[in-house]
Amino acid sequence: MSEVETIKAYPFLLNGEWQNTTSERTIEIESPSGAETPGAVQAMTESEVNAAISGANEAQKNWARKSFDERAQVLHSWADQLLLMKDEIAEAIMKEAGKGLSSAEKEVVRTADFIKYTAEEGKRLHGELINGGSFNAGSANKFALVNRNPIGVVLAISPFNYPVNLSAAKIAPALIGGNAVVFKPATQGAISGTLMIEALDKAGLPSGLVNLVTGKGAEIGDHLITHPLIDLINFTGGSQTGKSISQKASMVPLILELGGKDPAIVLEDADLDKAAADIASGGFSYSGQRCTAIKRVLVQDEKADELVAKIKEKMNGLKVGAPEDSADVTPLINSKAADYVTGLIDDAVEKGAEVASGNQREGNLIYPTLLDSVTKDMQIAWEEPFGPVIPVIRVESVDEAINIANESEYGLQASIFTKNMEQAIQIGNELEVGSVQINGKTERGPDHFPFLGVKSSGVGGQGIRKSIESMTREKVTVLNMTQG
Ligand SMILES: NC(=O)C1=CN([C@@H]2O[C@H](COP(=O)(O)OP(=O)(O)OC[C@H]3O[C@@H](n4cnc5c(N)ncnc54)[C@H](OP(=O)(O)O)[C@@H]3O)[C@@H](O)[C@H]2O)C=CC1
Numbered sequence: 001m002s003e004v005e006t007i008k009a010y011p012f013l014l015n016g017e018w019q020n021t022t023s024e025r026t027i028e029i030e031s032p033s034g035a036e037t038p039g040a041v042q043a044m045t046e047s048e049v050n051a052a053i054s055g056a057n058e059a060q061k062n063w064a065r066k067s068f069d070e071r072a073q074v075l076h077s078w079a080d081q082l083l084l085m086k087d088e089i090a091e092a093i094m095k096e097a098g099k100g101l102s103s104a105e106k107e108v109v110r111t112a113d114f115i116k117y118t119a120e121e122g123k124r125l126h127g128e129l130i131n132g133g134s135f136n137a138g139s140a141n142k143f144a145l146v147n148r149n150p151i152g153v154v155l156a157i158s159p160f161n162y163p164v165n166l167s168a169a170k171i172a173p174a175l176i177g178g179n180a181v182v183f184k185p186a187t188q189g190a191i192s193g194t195l196m197i198e199a200l201d202k203a204g205l206p207s208g209l210v211n212l213v214t215g216k217g218a219e220i221g222d223h224l225i226t227h228p229l230i231d232l233i234n235f236t237g238g239s240q241t242g243k244s245i246s247q248k249a250s251m252v253p254l255i256l257e258l259g260g261k262d263p264a265i266v267l268e269d270a271d272l273d274k275a276a277a278d279i280a281s282g283g284f285s286y287s288g289q290r291c292t293a294i295k296r297v298l299v300q301d302e303k304a305d306e307l308v309a310k311i312k313e314k315m316n317g318l319k320v321g322a323p324e325d326s327a328d329v330t331p332l333i334n335s336k337a338a339d340y341v342t343g344l345i346d347d348a349v350e351k352g353a354e355v356a357s358g359n360q361r362e363g364n365l366i367y368p369t370l371l372d373s374v375t376k377d378m379q380i381a382w383e384e385p386f387g388p389v390i391p392v393i394r395v396e397s398v399d400e401a402i403n404i405a406n407e408s409e410y411g412l413q414a415s416i417f418t419k420n421m422e423q424a425i426q427i428g429n430e431l432e433v434g435s436v437q438i439n440g441k442t443e444r445g446p447d448h449f450p451f452l453g454v455k456s457s458g459v460g461g462q463g464i465r466k467s468i469e470s471m472t473r474e475k476v477t478v479l480n481m482t483q484g
């Protein structure tokens with residue numbers, strides 16, 4: 001048997017059947033650590049993609065007629081199945097996304113919690129009744145019944161870094177809202193995505209309601225996003241990909257969760273131990289491959305030396321190594337990503353940044369790197385590394401910190417560390433971001449909080465309740481009463 005024949009090729013789920021592509025082409029998943037491939041997925045053909053979309057369109061009609069409670073039962077059962085498959089799914093996340101095993105296990109548990117909360121939140125989705133008499137030119141004999149209806153077929157496209165959580169964060173709210181889903185996982189993440197759909201299938205998923213589409217985004221992406229039966233696109237990934245989708249998908253509602261360059265703004269009165277601990281864990285966990293990772297530090301000059309020393313100290317507590325050992329910093333997703341990060345570090349060092357810690361590389365593993373005295377002419381001041389490197393930019397005033405924070409093309413989150421709550425709130429109001437964390441690291445969770453990015457960080461809102469609202473639309477029925 002040849003080496004290629006020993007690689008497991010995972011099938012896709014199309015209209016209730018697990019199938020292999022008629023193209024007979026598979027895509028081998030890379031191991032970020034350079035170990036053997038964890039398997040392969042099918043490169044689906046255009047006609048298989050069409051069948052997935054039209055099957056979902058058909059299945060949605062029945063699903064929309066089900067009560068919230070019936071839909072919720074499927075979701076609860078999905079969460080139970082995910083937990084039963086926890087070890088297998090966590091191993092897949094570890095092998096294809098290079099995530100530390102214990103974080104991968106936490107991702108599965110977090111996802112089950114997410115799905116269960118979504119099921120219950122769906123049941124609490126109430127419409128409203130508006131009386132026409134409350135408007136000057138209106139009439140008290142008119143009543144608007146405002147209900148939330150499904151949108152139809154949601155195209156869910158997810159990134160590699162949270163291949164289970166960020167996929168379920170689209171699929172579960174879409175389903176509870178009465179939609180069908182065509183799910184295209186990141187190729188590097190597609191085995192985990194396939195396994196989570198296997199769990200959903202075991203939970204009693206109606207045939208065609210969620211169809212799994214595997215294949216390279218560069219090959220099938222345009223076809224998917226421009227298909228006339230796609231009613232909404234819910235995308236998480238890089239800003240470049242997101243912007244290109246938004247240009248091509250005309251008149252289709254979009255939810256885009258894109259890149260970030262989240263600053264930690266540290267004021268002179270901050271608790272520096274707390275700030276340093278949050279910067280180290282917020283910037284380096286999962287090797288900085290989180291949209292919400294702290295990606296730059298803006299610190300008042302007077303406190304910069306002390307803060308840098310404390311961050312370095314906290315960095316000693318980071319475990320660097322293999323995903324199997326549950327390390328915090330593990331090899332990056334592929335060599336292109338690692339080369340990109342190395343290039344950013346080299347550019348900064350050439351232009352005068354000081355390496356306070358790190359700047360070592362072994363294969364795709366980049367040691368956590370802290371760059372001090374970063375200036376605005378360096379690429380690392382502006383670009384999203386999606387890797388374990390934090391630039392420290394020293395500022396002379398709070399206004400300078402706000403200006404640099406807002407000069408970024410991104411606007412996901414920002415942290416402010418200070419004991420002065422009033423000032424923190426004032427600064428927060430000035431920052432062009434979706435969320436501000438006061439005295440805490442930037443992060444998405446808990447998952448029922450609203451989550452959104454502005455500028456190049458995204459369009460539309462998520463977070464369990466928001467996600468259900470974003471993937472349903474209001475339907476207004478006006479009752480015109482005869483004069484009583
Ligand atoms: N704001 C947020 O909530 C989050 C944002 N992100 C961002 O995601 C990025 C990292 O994820 P990464 O997976 O590398 O992002 P990519 O943009 O490379 O890929 C995301 C998804 O888009 C698919 N895709 C690629 N090209 C196209 C196309 N032309 N049309 C449609 N789909 C396409 C990919 O498929 P394939 O894998 O086959 O190429 C993948 O499924 C970072 O920038 C990060 O900040 C990540 C998590 C959360």
Ligand SMILES: O=C(O)[C@H](O)COP(=O)(O)O
Nearest residue numbers: 162290291292443444445
């Ligand atoms: O979008 C991401 O990268 C993840 O959802 C981040 O989630 P976290 O901030 O809770 O790690």
